[in-house]
Amino acid sequence: MNLNGLFSMIWDVEQAISVVVLAAAVLLVIQRGRTTYSAPFALVVAGIASYLIFAGVVTSPEYTDAASNRYYFSYLASILIIWAAASYICSIQNEHELLRFIAFARNAFVVAAASVWFSPLLYQIYVNLPPSADSRSGGFFGNPNEAATAAILALLLTINVPFARRTLQFAVLAVCCVAVFMTFSKTGMVVAIAVIAMTFIKYAKHNWYFLVISAAALILLVLQDIGWIVQALADQTLLELDDSQRRRLQAVVETLSGRIDAETSTGRTVIWSLVGERIWQAFPFGTGLGSGHEVVGGVMQYGKWQGAHNTFLMMLAEAGIIPPLLLALGIGTAFLRGARRGVGSLEFLMILVLLVDMMVTHGALATRYHNLALAMAMGLLSRPVLSRREPDTSWSPAGRKHAMAAR
Numbered sequence: 001m002n003l004n005g006l007f008s009m010i011w012d013v014e015q016a017i018s019v020v021v022l023a024a025a026v027l028l029v030i031q032r033g034r035t036t037y038s039a040p041f042a043l044v045v046a047g048i049a050s051y052l053i054f055a056g057v058v059t060s061p062e063y064t065d066a067a068s069n070r071y072y073f074s075y076l077a078s079i080l081i082i083w084a085a086a087s088y089i090c091s092i093q094n095e096h097e098l099l100r101f102i103a104f105a106r107n108a109f110v111v112a113a114a115s116v117w118f119s120p121l122l123y124q125i126y127v128n129l130p131p132s133a134d135s136r137s138g139g140f141f142g143n144p145n146e147a148a149t150a151a152i153l154a155l156l157l158t159i160n161v162p163f164a165r166r167t168l169q170f171a172v173l174a175v176c177c178v179a180v181f182m183t184f185s186k187t188g189m190v191v192a193i194a195v196i197a198m199t200f201i202k203y204a205k206h207n208w209y210f211l212v213i214s215a216a217a218l219i220l221l222v223l224q225d226i227g228w229i230v231q232a233l234a235d236q237t238l239l240e241l242d243d244s245q246r247r248r249l250q251a252v253v254e255t256l257s258g259r260i261d262a263e264t265s266t267g268r269t270v271i272w273s274l275v276g277e278r279i280w281q282a283f284p285f286g287t288g289l290g291s292g293h294e295v296v297g298g299v300m301q302y303g304k305w306q307g308a309h310n311t312f313l314m315m316l317a318e319a320g321i322i323p324p325l326l327l328a329l330g331i332g333t334a335f336l337r338g339a340r341r342g343v344g345s346l347e348f349l350m351i352l353v354l355l356v357d358m359m360v361t362h363g364a365l366a367t368r369y370h371n372l373a374l375a376m377a378m379g380l381l382s383r384p385v386l387s388r389r390e391p392d393t394s395w396s397p398a399g400r401k402h403a404m405a406a407r
Helices: 005-009 018-035 038-057 066-091 096-115 118-127 143-161 166-182 186-204 206-221 227-234 243-257 269-283 313-319 322-340 346-361 366-381 398-406
Strands: none
Touching: 018 066, 038 066, 038 313, 038 322, 066 096, 066 143, 066 366, 096 118, 096 143, 096 166, 096 366, 118 166, 143 166, 143 186, 143 366, 186 346, 206 227, 227 269, 269 313, 313 322, 313 346, 322 346, 322 366, 346 366
């Protein structure tokens, strides 16, 4: 999920496994790349590729730095990984084999989510500590927001491809949910609540127990101000939350109530306003590669200029109107295809989570967990609907017995 970052934090070694990953991606593209074609996939890849082209044509030295060329490698790798993973999914003929791959991806995301629980231990061995290590948990990720998104994806995959044993299933769901809240990512917590609510609604259609719980929760939200409940929990001495963590929890309640400002967005609205002004100054062109990843003259945090915190704004600022338009069309088309399969389907919810991630993160398309999840969604949307979601039984005695018999 983030092995390069993990190697960097532990041993201070950059790009430790990039060569291996890229070699595997190139091999898959050569072997199975022809199997991948869909309008959403083509538009997304065209958006990323055109972004690299246009952002490199027009540059503004006052807004970019000498090291901006590093983004070429990162986003070219993203194209290869998305293409390779989507091609592999599309080329799988057997539905059971496809479910096994999804279960493998689920397990990888679950490990990433579980790593958040071990953050206190991991932070003792990291050479390069994440800047927010004193108040937030990130596990294998240097950015807790990325850890939160990975945990949400683990939650989605576990819901849709459940474990065979119910006790293990509930345990994994609990690990993923708690991991999101341990990151104190405001966006992550809001999205996790939305995903849980949509899951309850999905199951409520066929189960009166879930229907009663969902109705009771809805009545509670409508009739009762839950802000004081969150405040009371945050003030519990057992949790030992600091002021920053309390403010983040309270901001989640305010965000769910509809308040979006500089405080609840952690300064994102200020950056969006500044980026918007620069976009209009250069419109319809951009200001060059890297100028949206680090908005010079904007908000300084941890000794670094913060980026646009929005993938579409970042592309618009760096490369002009065409790349973000292509990307938006690709994601929008995928979103509509997922909606036709049902708002509770894995494909729809994955696209929704990834879209939210892109709306609040400028570097989402350069992260490998996002690449894999996007490729999975694109690949699944290019296939017929799975007839059923089979639980992973390969680890169980019955599953091992079946596997031995198959051999």
